[in-house]
Amino acid sequence: MFKLALNAGHGMNTPGKRCLKTIDNNETREWALNSRICNYIEKYLSEYEGYSLIRLDDTSGKTDIPLKTRTAKANNFGADFYLSIHHNAGINGRSGGGVIAIVYKTIKDGSTTALWQKALYERIISATGLKGNRSNPLQKQDLHEVRESKMPAVLLECGFMDSSTDTPVILTEAFAQKTARAIVEVLAEKGGLKKKDATAKTTETAAPTARKKTVDELAREVIRGLWGNGNERKTRLCNAGYSYREVQARVNQLLR
Numbered sequence: 001m002f003k004l005a006l007n008a009g010h011g012m013n014t015p016g017k018r019c020l021k022t023i024d025n026n027e028t029r030e031w032a033l034n035s036r037i038c039n040y041i042e043k044y045l046s047e048y049e050g051y052s053l054i055r056l057d058d059t060s061g062k063t064d065i066p067l068k069t070r071t072a073k074a075n076n077f078g079a080d081f082y083l084s085i086h087h088n089a090g091i092n093g094r095s096g097g098g099v100i101a102i103v104y105k106t107i108k109d110g111s112t113t114a115l116w117q118k119a120l121y122e123r124i125i126s127a128t129g130l131k132g133n134r135s136n137p138l139q140k141q142d143l144h145e146v147r148e149s150k151m152p153a154v155l156l157e158c159g160f161m162d163s164s165t166d167t168p169v170i171l172t173e174a175f176a177q178k179t180a181r182a183i184v185e186v187l188a189e190k191g192g193l194k195k196k197d198a199t200a201k202t203t204e205t206a207a208p209t210a211r212k213k214t215v216d217e218l219a220r221e222v223i224r225g226l227w228g229n230g231n232e233r234k235t236r237l238c239n240a241g242y243s244y245r246e247v248q249a250r251v252n253q254l255l256r
């Protein structure tokens with residue numbers, strides 16, 4: 001059983017933690033963005049089995065739970081991995097930024113934690129394209145969450161809330177979904193989670209009456225957006241036991 005401690009940083013009313021008004025008139029709160037990604041992570045994880053999860057933040061956003069309480073909860077839970085979702089600031093309305101993944105300052109390159117950090121960062125960048133312009137997006141810092149948690153811990157800064165290039169992107173639902181999907185893929189791989197569909201499929205294959213969808217049906221579903229895009233589409237089709245290559249070829253044919 002893979003145990004995940006998942007944290008949406010801050011609370012709705014934590015002072016200062018919000019998008020820059022000149023870019024986002026609503027001054028969207030950081031917790032709202034953090035929590036939205038965490039909620040999608042929970043949703044996408046529910047497609048898998050073999051894990052248990054606790055949220056370390058107040059999921060209503062009302063209380064900014066002290067960091068000590070959050071890490072203590074993760075430690076008591078005996079989590080295998082600690083994932084904290086944040087959004088960054090410090091660009092002051094200029095352009096640039098991007099996703100940053102942070103681990104504790106003493107973490108060695110090539111260690112379990114460093115591999116988590118690298119995998120999460122790379123998968124999110126490939127899914128969202130929010131690479132930004134930071135010289136070192138894989139950072140080591142002395143932050144409470146990554147220091148006090150007893151398990152591998154990564155704090156993700158999912159783009160800047162005061163960047164003219166990042167902020168419009170991170171405000172979108174699509175960005176939250178892609179980021180969460182990328183994270184869940186890494187969690188599933190590293191946590192050894194099984195797709196629930198995969199189990200269903202085994203039963204299905206065993207039953208002679210089971211019917212798989214034809215390539216043509218699948219291609220039409222793909223075009224309707226039911227299988228996502230890019231890597232997500234590939235992974236989902238493969239997990240469902242279909243040939244991505246065949247389906248994509250038919251999609252291309254239909255769209256020609």
Ligand SMILES: [Zn+2]
Nearest residue numbers: 009030086087
């Ligand atoms: Zn934060």
